[in-house]
Amino acid sequence: MSSHAIQHTSSKGKNRRLSKNKNMSVARNVSRSTSNTWNQFSTIRFNTGFPLYCQQFRSMLVKRVLFSWRNWKLMLLQLLVIVFFATYLLKIVDLTEELSPRKMDLSQYGRTIVPYSISGNSPMALNIIKNLETFLKFNNQELREVQGNVTNYVLESKECHNFCIVAFSIKAEQDKIIFTILFNNDAYHSAATSLAVLDNILFMSLIGPNASITVSNKPQPLPLYGSNVVPTNGIQIALCLSFSMAVVASSFCLQTMTEKISKAKHIQFVSGVYILTYWLSALLWDLICFSIPCCLLLGVFTYRKVDAFVLDYHFLDTMMIFMLYGWCVVPLMYLGSFLFSSVAVAYIKLTLFNYLSTVVSISIHTIVQHYGKDLPPFAQTMISNSLMVLPSYNFAMCISKFFDNYEIKKQCSKKFQIVYLDCRNVFTEKNVYSFEEHGIAKFLIALAIMGLFFLLLILCLEFSFWNLKIFLLNKIIPNVFQIFMRVNKVNTGRNDIMSSTVIEESEDEDVENERKKVLAVSHTLQNTPLFLKELTKIYYKCPVITAVRNISLVVKKSECFGLLGLQEVGKTATIKMLTGEEPISSGVVFIDGINITENIREIRSRIGYCPQSDPLLNYMTGRELLLMYARLWGVPEPDIYAYVEDFLYSMHLETHADNFIHTYSKGSKRRLSTAVALMGRPSVIFLDEPSTGMDPATQHLLRDTITQICKTGKAIIITSHSTEECEALCTRLAIMVKGRFMCLGSPQHLKKKFGNVYTLKAKVDVKKDENKLKDFKEFIATTFPGNIKFQRFHGIIDCFIPSNEISWGKVFHILEDAKLLFNLEDYSVSQITLEQIFLTLANIDKMETDEKT
Numbered sequence: 001m002s003s004h005a006i007q008h009t010s011s012k013g014k015n016r017r018l019s020k021n022k023n024m025s026v027a028r029n030v031s032r033s034t035s036n037t038w039n040q041f042s043t044i045r046f047n048t049g050f051p052l053y054c055q056q057f058r059s060m061l062v063k064r065v066l067f068s069w070r071n072w073k074l075m076l077l078q079l080l081v082i083v084f085f086a087t088y089l090l091k092i093v094d095l096t097e098e099l100s101p102r103k104m105d106l107s108q109y110g111r112t113i114v115p116y117s118i119s120g121n122s123p124m125a126l127n128i129i130k131n132l133e134t135f136l137k138f139n140n141q142e143l144r145e146v147q148g149n150v151t152n153y154v155l156e157s158k159e160c161h162n163f164c165i166v167a168f169s170i171k172a173e174q175d176k177i178i179f180t181i182l183f184n185n186d187a188y189h190s191a192a193t194s195l196a197v198l199d200n201i202l203f204m205s206l207i208g209p210n211a212s213i214t215v216s217n218k219p220q221p222l223p224l225y226g227s228n229v230v231p232t233n234g235i236q237i238a239l240c241l242s243f244s245m246a247v248v249a250s251s252f253c254l255q256t257m258t259e260k261i262s263k264a265k266h267i268q269f270v271s272g273v274y275i276l277t278y279w280l281s282a283l284l285w286d287l288i289c290f291s292i293p294c295c296l297l298l299g300v301f302t303y304r305k306v307d308a309f310v311l312d313y314h315f316l317d318t319m320m321i322f323m324l325y326g327w328c329v330v331p332l333m334y335l336g337s338f339l340f341s342s343v344a345v346a347y348i349k350l351t352l353f354n355y356l357s358t359v360v361s362i363s364i365h366t367i368v369q370h371y372g373k374d375l376p377p378f379a380q381t382m383i384s385n386s387l388m389v390l391p392s393y394n395f396a397m398c399i400s401k402f403f404d405n406y407e408i409k410k411q412c413s414k415k416f417q418i419v420y421l422d423c424r425n426v427f428t429e430k431n432v433y434s435f436e437e438h439g440i441a442k443f444l445i446a447l448a449i450m451g452l453f454f455l456l457l458i459l460c461l462e463f464s465f466w467n468l469k470i471f472l473l474n475k476i477i478p479n480v481f482q483i484f485m486r487v488n489k490v491n492t493g494r495n496d497i498m499s500s501t502v503i504e505e506s507e508d509e510d511v512e513n514e515r516k517k518v519l520a521v522s523h524t525l526q527n528t529p530l531f532l533k534e535l536t537k538i539y540y541k542c543p544v545i546t547a548v549r550n551i552s553l554v555v556k557k558s559e560c561f562g563l564l565g566l567q568e569v570g571k572t573a574t575i576k577m578l579t580g581e582e583p584i585s586s587g588v589v590f591i592d593g594i595n596i597t598e599n600i601r602e603i604r605s606r607i608g609y610c611p612q613s614d615p616l617l618n619y620m621t622g623r624e625l626l627l628m629y630a631r632l633w634g635v636p637e638p639d640i641y642a643y644v645e646d647f648l649y650s651m652h653l654e655t656h657a658d659n660f661i662h663t664y665s666k667g668s669k670r671r672l673s674t675a676v677a678l679m680g681r682p683s684v685i686f687l688d689e690p691s692t693g694m695d696p697a698t699q700h701l702l703r704d705t706i707t708q709i710c711k712t713g714k715a716i717i718i719t720s721h722s723t724e725e726c727e728a729l730c731t732r733l734a735i736m737v738k739g740r741f742m743c744l745g746s747p748q749h750l751k752k753k754f755g756n757v758y759t760l761k762a763k764v765d766v767k768k769d770e771n772k773l774k775d776f777k778e779f780i781a782t783t784f785p786g787n788i789k790f791q792r793f794h795g796i797i798d799c800f801i802p803s804n805e806i807s808w809g810k811v812f813h814i815l816e817d818a819k820l821l822f823n824l825e826d827y828s829v830s831q832i833t834l835e836q837i838f839l840t841l842a843n844i845d846k847m848e849t850d851e852k853t
């Protein structure tokens with residue numbers, strides 16, 4: 001069956017490429033082929049149970065892999081940022097615990113002036129001055145002899161104030177020479193440098209002009225702080241990694257957010273994907289992705305010689321810490337994505353959250369450790385335990401303590417131990433995985449438990465989200481609103497804000513009959529594909545918007561029902577309620593006998609849905625997307641390629657099948673979204689303006705496809721602005737105005753019912769007499785009594801006159817007489833079309849207003 005379908009498809013595709021102008025004949029061929037195709041589909045045995053679960057898991061995993069693969073530039077950029085930051089920050093921290101020595105020589109200060117004064121006459125003193133001159137010349141310094149006391153010169157010379165670091169006073173007496181060195185107390189290390197200069201010239205005087213002494217200032221290792229003498233580098237390393245980790249972790253919200261915003265997630269659930277499959281496959285792939293930057297960080301540790309994390313198989317421990325952090329933080333990012341409605345905002349805010357939560361939690365931890373001794377023990381425990389809710393805190397603690405533990409053991413095993421270290425056994429022999437103060441066991445366990453908790457929270461939210469939403473939107477918000485209204489009424493004396501929800505208006509006979517039918521035999525009709533009773537949708541904004549008002553309807557198998565209406569009349573709101581995108585405010589909806597409010601998950605696997613905006617995954621090709629949805633529905637693998645090929649063909653998409661969706665035109669995207677909605681085995685298919693942006697040939701093709709699908713027993717609900725489309729497709733339709741059905745019935749019925757009307761268009765010459773227009777209106781109203789609706793534009797009157805008992809001849813006779821009487825320039829009378837019925841009913845408010853004026 002399948003291979004036959006593919007051959008059939010390709011030959012037809014070739015025909016179409018031969019001539020662009022044969023679109024209509026192609027459409028007819030398609031009609032023949034699709035009717036066979038849809039019949040063949042009804043014989044496919046869809047997978048269920050475990051095979052379906054595996055198939056769905058596979059398709060969800062493939063989707064994630066494609067997202068990462070196709071966004072490789074973004075991923076690469078992220079990896080580079082992570083490696084760069086980690087490498088750079090670890091360099092700043094300088095982990096070689098011994099600080100580098102600083103040379104104590106004058107050239108460190110640039111070119112300086114070295115003033116000296118000499119008194120007395122001694123060959124030795126002269127030799128020393130000579131050596132001083134040689135030494136300073138070699139170091140590019142200026143030697144300057146001053147007369148009198150050098151101290152006075154230093155005090156009085158402005159130049160010396162800025163450029164003198166060292167000054168000499170040499171006093172030769174009978175049996176001794178007195179050297180006095182003055183050093184600039186404002187400059188760092190000037191005392192040591194001055195002595196180094198003196199030592200050098202004395203050494204040169206003793207050994208010879210080539211002798212020299214290099215003096216360096218080399219600090220001791222940094223003292224180690226804390227009650228139990230714990231090095232501080234661990235915390236610094238954790239802080240260095242925190243930014244990289246924040247960037248990586250928050251990137252896992254990207255795909256989830258994209259799918260949520262484009263409604264692709266909703267459509268995947270509508271296509272039957274299990275909640276568990278959706279999230280577990282996402283988590284599995286994201287953890288695999290998370291391991292890549294972690295491996296790179298191990299490389300950075302090796303390069304920066306952070307031995308604690310790599311030597312002696314410690315890279316395995318480090319990897320375990322990283323992966324446990326991933327397990328915990330990735331579900332948290334998924335949860336975070338529930339809060340936002342923009343991908344960029346979510347990414348930035350979650351990155352900030354991850355980074356700041358590390359910095360803040362470590363700061364709190366440090367403050368409590370050093371200054372919290374006055375706090376009662378239970379308060380200390382409570383603070384540190386509450387911080388353990390944060391994945392970033394647990395991760396930072398694991399990294400810090402793991403590093404500190406290794407370093408203490410390393411330092412204590414040296415022959416000469418650092419004086420500040422406490423190398424008692426209690427600190428050196430403790431296992432790093434212990435629950436003691438230096439151990440990381442409790443943080444690892446916290447990461448594992450919190451990860452599981454976040455994952456369960458996601459699943460709980462997904463399972464109970466619908467009920468929560470119903471509770472919030474139908475119980476809490478209306479009550480809060482009522483209270484607000486009462487307060488408002490008391491304060492302002494007004495009572496008009498809610499009044500829009502309780503307007504009682506007379507109803508069309510057919511609409512009323514449908515309601516009566518629904519109310520009378522609701523128990524037997526509930527098993528039909530779609531059953532709605534008194535469906536209402538209220539948006540609690542200011543002012544309150546009643547988007548859908550008490551509509552009742554039954555749609556049977558093989559029926560295509562059209563919702564026709566102008567913009568903002570409640571078509572999409574109705575569809576959103578019927579597909580579980582939004583909860584109903586009041587009323588009852590049954591799909592296949594299942595109550596939508598009580599069992600939304602069961603409902604989702606029985607509907608197909610094409611929303612108004614295309615719920616597509618732009619990084620996939622059309623074929624990949626349809627393959628994914630076919631797998632979600634459980635189409636068996638041997639049939640799946642032919643199945644998808646037939647959908648591509650029936651939607652005229654086979655030439656674009658292997659192009660990325662982001663390159664598709666609006667019309668092609670619409671066709672692909674429609675194909676997604678028609679796939680699988682839903683009982684009811686909802687198509688919200690499916691033909692928007694399609695060319696006429698493709699619209700024709702779509703109509704054929706929908707007609708054929710209807711014949712297989714599915715019910716289709718379609719919203720449209722086009723009467724032509726509804727007339728061609730729908731077995732019944734309703735025209736919606738202000739959230740209500742204005743009329744309901746088959747296109748023929750509506751034409752018959754509203755067709756006993758003539759449309760009269762007349763142009764009155766108002767230049768001669770402006771009152772003629774008004775007079776002519778009154779004349780029409782009295783001559784053709786009944787339901788006359790007027791529209792007026794610049795002297796042209798457009799109105800409907802009842803055709804009951806008035807023949808064409810009589811109408812023309814009356815109008816010929818009126819032509820002279822009312823200065824008619826021209827007029828025409830014709831039979832009303834469905835479009836005019838639609839426009840008349842849809843515009844009824846505007847016309848009523850016009851009529852009053």
Ligand SMILES: Nc1ncnc2c1ncn2[C@@H]1O[C@H](COP(=O)(O)OP(=O)(O)OP(=O)(O)O)[C@@H](O)[C@H]1O
Pocket residue numbers: 539541545546547565566567568569570571572573574612
């Ligand atoms: N989420 C919402 N919050 C508040 N008001 C809303 C919301 N969604 C729809 N509405 C309001 O409900 C009314 C009906 O909107 P709806 O989207 O159902 O119109 P529509 O008939 O589908 O129009 P269109 O043909 O343009 O899609 C409008 O007044 C709209 O502003």
